[in-house]
Amino acid sequence: MITTLTVTLLLLTAQPPVTPYPTGDALTKQAYHLASAKSVPTPKVTVDTTVAPDLAEWGKHAGELMEQWYPVVWNLLGTQDAKPMSAIKVTFQLKQDAPAYATGGGIFVSVPWVRAHPDDFGMMIHEMTHLVQAYPGSRNTPGWLVEGIADYIRWWRYEPEAPRPKITEKNKYTDAYRVTAYFLAYLTHKYDHGLVQKLDKAMKTRAYSDSLFETSTGKKLDDLWAEFVAYQTR
Template identity: 40%
Template sequence: MKRLINKKIAFALALTVACIPAIGVPSKKAIAATKVVTSGDYKLTTEYSDSALSSVVSKYEKTFKSTYAQMAQQYSPGKAPKEVVVKFVKNEKYPVAYAAGNVIYVNPDYAKKHPNDQGMLVHEMFHVVDAYPNGVKAPSWFREGMADYARSRYSHIESWRLPAVKSTQKYTDSYGVTARFFSWLNHIKAPGSVLKIHQRVQNNYYSDDLFKEYTGKTLPQLWSEYQKNPVAVEGLNWAFPNNKSRYNGEAGSGKSVKYFEFNYVPGSQNYIHTRSNNSTQGKISYKVVNSSTGKTVRTYTTSTLKLNSLSYFDPLSKYSGQPKKGKYKLYVTVPKGMNIDFEFNYGNKYY
């Protein structure tokens, strides 16, 4: 009996020891983390529970800071949500990401496999920014086309590009196909028309007739015209080193600095936007040089810029003695003490 009791005690002790967690061994259960960053009046809150997503979150924060406030001010002044929330959640229906209200749900597996796909985040942030009323009957192709249009305008980190034009496409194909069509409409055919239609949708009204109202032609007529001369759209896709066409916080040296070489395709206006960031006033000088001949084809000097003042410069177009198709270099001279932001706008001054 004593031996039996000892065996029972030993067995009980073994069970007890087995149930005690090993000291110093961390639990495998993920610890939820929340990060918050701000950009002006706007805030991004990111929630995640996988430490492998930390670097992705940092990239999302950088993209948010460089794009959300600008998109909000351009597309939804006074209407865009002040806070955007990103959550990493798996959803079989949406294998990449989707937005609902001011929340963006990203598939964590996709985010880890494609950490540099910042354009996806820009696309989803536009769905947050657009502020379309719940009851508005705007078709899906319009909504997704607008989101990819914003992606093409504000995402310069990735290698994503608008798709080539094909005879088999339709404007209702959505996403990149529709976005490229919108670029042609908004920058070449009827400057500012897409932005005006977008604003009407924000005011709870959509109809295909809006395109005729703002362009003078129906959607089928516009699409037919677009497909007959798609080469003009190529002017909206300039090639930049590292896909960078926006420069922020450039400190003046007083010297002419080469910023990048780009491919130019005739057929559209292409503006440079310049903004002064500090109290030092001055004039910014731009110079466009033919890469093959070394000949200067265009020079421009802004008026005196004050803090937060803007200037628009049309470097290459039929209005400024349109040069031939080819490679060109852009040189910029910023006076000492000045600090500026500048970017290329594919098309013209209308976003």
């Protein structure tokens, strides 16, 4: 699901159904001030839609969106000692297994997927987040958390009003994607607004361990998950 760089295959993990979240709940939208926000260079995004000229406008909009959101994502993660990218290339492909995936300095997009889902610009934010993550290969980089952070950026920052997954006792925090993202949103709201940044920085420096959750919240990871499930199923 993820290589030693930052490859993601979207939607290959079964996810629970999504349902609208109650209006007004604090977890529906998170917009905390970025105390350490800094200005970073915006990479030049080039988009190659040669194989699908009809998607040129879609690609142009996606590129502009990525240029706007790259500095935002950069400041939402633990990038203090990292170096921003200077360029990102987006390439459309007629055949690939995932809607989109990121690797190295580029993002590859499925032409059939975009034609069938023309409003899915959020996947570009998810994939661009992987480029900002850029974790070095390490067994201290759990894939469930990598994908959870990318979906947290997408669904709680870029698309904060989107429907939320329905969490049940059958789910686990290692389910990745929206499930893990929802869990991170809960912990970020209740315990530590800088949690995602800390987790990201730890993985960037090969220093991640599950104990980081306890350091930030005072509770062990399994206990936090049980609390979250109880909150969701009350």
